[in-house]
Amino acid sequence: xxxxxxxxxxxxxxxxxxxxxxxxxxxxxxxxxxxxxxxxxxxxxxxxxxxxxxxxxxxxxxxxxxxxxxxxxxxxxxxxxxxxxxxxxxxxxxxxxxxxxxxxxxxxxxxxxxxxxxxxxxxxxxxxxxxxxxxxxxxxxxxxxxxxxxxxxxxxxxxxxxxxxxxxxxxxxxxxxxxxxxxxxxxxxxxxxxxxxxxxxxxxxxxxxxxxxxxxxx
Numbered sequence: 004x005x006x007x008x009x010x011x012x013x014x015x016x017x018x019x020x021x022x023x024x025x026x027x028x029x030x031x032x033x034x035x036x037x038x039x040x041x042x043x044x045x046x047x048x049x050x051x052x053x054x055x056x057x058x059x060x061x062x063x064x065x066x067x068x069x070x071x072x073x074x075x076x077x078x079x080x081x082x083x084x085x086x087x088x089x090x091x092x093x094x095x096x097x098x099x100x101x102x103x104x105x106x107x108x109x110x111x112x113x114x115x116x117x118x119x120x121x122x123x124x125x126x127x128x129x130x131x132x133x134x135x136x137x138x139x140x141x142x143x144x145x146x147x148x149x150x151x152x153x154x155x156x157x158x159x160x161x162x163x164x165x166x167x168x169x170x171x172x173x174x175x176x177x178x179x180x181x182x183x184x185x186x187x188x189x190x191x192x193x194x195x196x197x198x199x200x201x202x203x204x205x206x207x208x209x210x211x212x213x214x215x216x217x218x219x220x221x
Contacts, residue, residue, distance in 0.1 A: 004078065007085050014046030015071045021078035023085060024069065033088050035120035042072040076115065083108050084115035087124060094128065106135075106156045107198060110167045117171045129173055136164050136179040158198045161187070165210045181217040 004023050012024035027046030030037040037043045045062045046069060064071040074081070086093040094112060109128060116125040135156075161183030168176040184192065192214045195205030206214075 004082060006082060007089075013069055014043055015066050015069050016081060017071060017073045018076045018078045018081045021081075022066075023081060025085060025089075027070075029088060033121045033124070035122070037119060040072060042070040045070040076118075080111045080115055083111045084119075087112045087116075088121070094124070106158050106160065106163055106167075107202070107204075109156070110163065110170075113167060113171050125171075129171070132164070132167060132173060133175050135159065136161075136168075136176040138175065138178060160196060160198075160204075162192070162196060162206050162210065162214075163204060165213065166204070166206060169207065169210055177213075181213060184214045185218045185221055187214075 004021050007023040007025055009024050009026065012026055014025060014027040014030070016023040016025065027037075027043045030043055031047055042062055062070040064073075076084075094109075109132065113125060113128045113132065115121075116128065161180045164176055164180035165184055167173065168180060192206065192211055195203055197203050
């Protein structure tokens with residue numbers, strides 16, 4: 004990745020056909036999950052020149068002197084995640100009560116922060132998401148009328164909120180997201196919807212069932 008191929012990077016993360024050369028020390032600083040991976044530990048030792056032979060032996064692949072760690076994440080998800088780790092201002096619109104530039108990006112970063120156990124980042128993003136799907140009538144009315152204190156992102160969508168709640172274990176989002184989704188046409192619930200950038204999003208079957216069940220109770 005041109006965005007994250009750092010010449011002084013100490014580990015190479017490979018997602019699909021895209022590589023990210025980054026600093027193992029940065030990953031270890033933020034992520035509990037990365038700290039447990041031998042490739043990341045070996046990369047951090049590359050930075051300090053304090054190598055542990057047992058750790059180095061666990062590394063199966065090297066590139067240009069850096070341990071290689073192959074991951075199952077989408078390249079776009081890893082790119083958003085690394086931007087959030089390296090530059091906190093990248094997600095500052097999410098955590099400073101301003102207009103978030105993309106709920107889809109928020110979802111991606113939140114899912115990665117959950118998976119790799121970056122707890123402070125997850126807490127901040129989850130707090131913002133909960134504010135987008137409030138549990139009080141006053142806050143919900145403010146959201147519907149674009150209160151200056153909380154402007155929804157341009158790709159705000161209740162079905163996307165349900166997907167985030169399902170994947171990131173955020174039950175506080177469910178009531179308002181379900182209410183919004185229940186008001187959608189059935190073909191949108193079953194077939195999916197298109198984001199402003201052209202991407203098509205189709206809900207998982209359990210989300211579809213939850214929406215239909217909620218509609219029947221209204």
